[in-house]
Amino acid sequence: KISRPNIGCVVAAQTVFLAETRGNSMSKLVILLGMFLGSMAQAQVYAPQGEEFSFRSEMYFDSSEESDEEVWLSQAESQISHSFGVFQSPRFVRSFNIPYEKVAGVGAVQFPVKIEIKKIELQEDGMSRVFYVVSGKILLHTNVVKALNEGRELSVPLPVQVENFYDIECTDEHYQSEGDFWYFYDPFRAGCGYLRKPPLSAEFKFELKPSVRRKLDMNVRLDLLRGDNDNGNLLRIDVIHGFDESSEDPEDVGRQGFEEFNAMLESKGFTQAVVKGYRNRPHLKFSKTIVLPENKIVQVEINSLLVETSISARTVTFAKFLRSSVNEADVIYYAGHSGLGGNLDLQLLEQKAGGFEFNPKKRQIFVFDSCSSYSYYLDSFRSEKTRARIDVITNALASLFDTGTSVLMRFLDEVLDGKVADKTWPEFLGNMEKGARGRSYLLNVGGI
Numbered sequence: 001k002i003s004r005p006n007i008g009c010v011v012a013a014q015t016v017f018l019a020e021t022r023g024n025s026m027s028k029l030v031i032l033l034g035m036f037l038g039s040m041a042q043a044q045v046y047a048p049q050g051e052e053f054s055f056r057s058e059m060y061f062d063s064s065e066e067s068d069e070e071v072w073l074s075q076a077e078s079q080i081s082h083s084f085g086v087f088q089s090p091r092f093v094r095s096f097n098i099p100y101e102k103v104a105g106v107g108a109v110q111f112p113v114k115i116e117i118k119k120i121e122l123q124e125d126g127m128s129r130v131f132y133v134v135s136g137k138i139l140l141h142t143n144v145v146k147a148l149n150e151g152r153e154l155s156v157p158l159p160v161q162v163e164n165f166y167d168i169e170c171t172d173e174h175y176q177s178e179g180d181f182w183y184f185y186d187p188f189r190a191g192c193g194y195l196r197k198p199p200l201s202a203e204f205k206f207e208l209k210p211s212v213r214r215k216l217d218m219n220v221r222l223d224l225l226r227g228d229n230d231n232g233n234l235l236r237i238d239v240i241h242g243f244d245e246s247s248e249d250p251e252d253v254g255r256q257g258f259e260e261f262n263a264m265l266e267s268k269g270f271t272q273a274v275v276k277g278y279r280n281r282p283h284l285k286f287s288k289t290i291v292l293p294e295n296k297i298v299q300v301e302i303n304s305l306l307v308e309t310s311i312s313a314r315t316v317t318f319a320k321f322l323r324s325s326v327n328e329a330d331v332i333y334y335a336g337h338s339g340l341g342g343n344l345d346l347q348l349l350e351q352k353a354g355g356f357e358f359n360p361k362k363r364q365i366f367v368f369d370s371c372s373s374y375s376y377y378l379d380s381f382r383s384e385k386t387r388a389r390i391d392v393i394t395n396a397l398a399s400l401f402d403t404g405t406s407v408l409m410r411f412l413d414e415v416l417d418g419k420v421a422d423k424t425w426p427e428f429l430g431n432m433e434k435g436a437r438g439r440s441y442l443l444n445v446g447g448i
Contacts, residue, residue, distance in 0.1 A: 044211060045137075045378070046218070047444035048429050050107060050396060051145050053208040055154075056135040060202075061162050062127040066120075072130050075162045076115050080134060081182040082158050082165075083109055084372070086196075088397070091188035096143045103440045105397040107140035108375045111341075138206065139374055139396045139442060154206040157187060157196035170195060222415070222422045224363040224389075226298055229330050231362075237302045237415070238325040239408065240318065242309035242336020242343070242370075244401055247280040253401045254336060258306040260405045262286075265302060281307045281317045293421045300416065303329075311342040311349070319353035327357050331365050331415060335404050338370040344377050363389045365415075369407060371398040378446045393429070396442035407435035 045052040061079050065071040086092055088105045096106055113136035121129045140154070148154060159165040168176050170192035172184035187196035195201060226235050239261065243254040262284055266272055270286035286302040303325075307318045322344075325332045334344065342348055350356055368377050373394035381392050399407075410432045414423060425445055433443050 045139065045374075045444050045446040046425050046429075047139060047396070047442055048426060048433060049103070049440050050139050050141050050442045050444060052137055052139045052211050052444075053152075054135070054211055055109075055138045055206045055208050056133065057156075057204050057206045058131070058133050059158070059204050060129055060131045061160050062123065062129050064127060064163060066122070066128050072117065073115070075130070076117075076132060076134070078162050078182060079158055079160075080109065080113060082185070083156055084183045084375075085181075085185040086156055086158070086187065088183075089186045089188045091186075096141065096147050098141055098143045102438055103141060103397070103442070105141075105442070106144050107138060107442065108372055108396040110137040110139065110378060111375050112136070137211065138208070139444060140208075141442060148208070152208040154208060155203050156206055157201050157203050159195070159201050160198070161200045165195070165200060167192065167195065218424050218426065220365075220391075220414075220423050220425060220428050221363060222417075222420075225330055225365065225415070226292060226296075229362050230359060231328070231330070233298055235298050235300045235331075236329045237300070237331040237333065237412070238321070238329040239302060239304050239333045240309065240321065240325075240335065241304070241306045242334070243306070244337075247308050255306060257335065257401060257405050258282075258304065261408060262304055264405070264409055265304070270300075270302065275303070281305070281315065283321075290416055290418050292418050302412075309334075309336045309343050310339050311345060316352045319349045322349060323353040323356050327359050329364070330362065331367070333367040333369070333408060333411065335369045335408060338373060338376055341376040343370075344368065344381075346381075358390070360389075365391050365393065367393040367411060369395065369399055369404060372396065374442070374444060374446075391445050391447040393432075393443065393445045396444060397440075399441045400436075400439070403436045403439065406437065407432060410435035 059076075059079065061075055063072060063075055087107055090100045090104075093100045093104065093106055098106060113134050115132050115134050117130060117132040119131050121131070123129055144154070166178045166181050167185075170185050170187065170189055171181055175184050185195065186192060187201070196203075229235075241254055241258040241261070244252050245254075246252055247255075249255070262272070265286045268288075270288045273285045273287070275283040275285050282305070284304045286300075286304065288300045290298050290300055292298055305317075305321055307321070308315055309318050322332070337343060346356060366381055368381075370377075374396040378392050378394045381390060414428050414431055417423070429443055429445060433440060436443075
């Protein structure tokens with residue numbers, strides 16, 4: 001195996017924008033990235049090593065377009081997305097006394113964000129300077145929170161010249177394309193300091209406020225999950241393993257994780273059955289009876305699927321399997337690439353498999369063990385909480401394939417623990433994160 005992040009995370013916001021104009025002048029342009037739903041304010045996030053804030057920042061960038069609103073939207077997305085590169089820079093991380101070898105980032109912005117364009121100024125060089133306010137949610141490591149103290153402002157260098165911002169010498173040695181630059185670049189690397197200074201960049205202040213708090217039920221509610229959850233005494237857990245690079249490679253680390261997981265289940269007394277034996281999309285089913293407190297008998301069924309999860313893949317196996325899981329499973333665990341923010345995009349998946357139906361009778365836990373899943377998938381799935389009881393576990397940072405099976409087995413140990421009737425989220429996530437072998441991906445749960 002190799003220690004490779006589940007990379008491939010990009011802002012894939014679907015946009016809706018509303019404009020108010022007076023005469024020929026723009027008085028106000030409000031851009032909503034995706035569906036900026038009320039659920040963002042209603043549901044909360046708990047992270048053992050992090051804290052979620054509401055943020056607001058007054059920003060600007062230079063554009064060669066004078067009045068193209070769609071271009072401005074794309075460029076605003078690009079500017080904000082570069083926060084990924086800054087937040088993962090080793091020097092930036094260590095400036096907050098965070099051990100980069102264990103925690104490879106300070107946090108992440110949750111998308112979608114809200115953007116309000118304030119004004120456009122024509123510059124002497126013919127460029128249009130676009131001024132706007134961005135607001136949304138951000139999850140930060142606790143060391144960052146301590147360092148900020150009462151100031152509650154995080155200074156972030158971000159590009160101003162978004163149309164001319166790329167240097168192959170300042171990015172990852174494997175992922176060097178201009179399209180990946182926003183995620184992998186490091187403006188604090190030796191020789192790259194000019195990428196965080198004028199005229200290419202500017203320092204922007206992220207004003208932070210604690211998220212709206214309400215009284216939380218910090219219990220996982222395993223009693224509901226493992227009870228008659230609209231499926232009698234059956235506890236169905238669906239685990240989806242994605243390939244790292246190729247379904248044709250027998251040494252692909254995604255395949256190795258799949259095989260390692262299956263072997264561990266057999267070692268724990270699960271009985272294996274082959275549902276589908278295709279080499280590029282094998283589906284195994286594992287069964288076992290467990291006894292919970294008060295001698296309650298539960299039939300555990302674990303579906304283990306290895307499949308191509310890229311949204312661009314021709315196969316519809318992943319989309320159809322996930323559609324069934326959403327409606328019928330008690331637990332869904334996804335381990336693979338985020339895929340440019342599209343692999344778990346509900347609208348794109350529905351185009352392949354038909355409409356997803358979230359069962360309002362079920363208590364469910366969804367786990368997205370992929371790179372920066374907090375940024376991409378927390379809000380879209382959490383918004384379904386209005387129709388179903390769903391808690392969503394995500395990572396704010398990149399996760400590694402080489403710890404994936406260990407984290408997954410820790411999760412299962414927590415869910416299938418027959419010694420207790422319930423657990424608290426701090427206990428549950430704390431034990432789960434131990435599977436990362438000393439690392440932290442800023443694991444968190446949203447929807448509680």
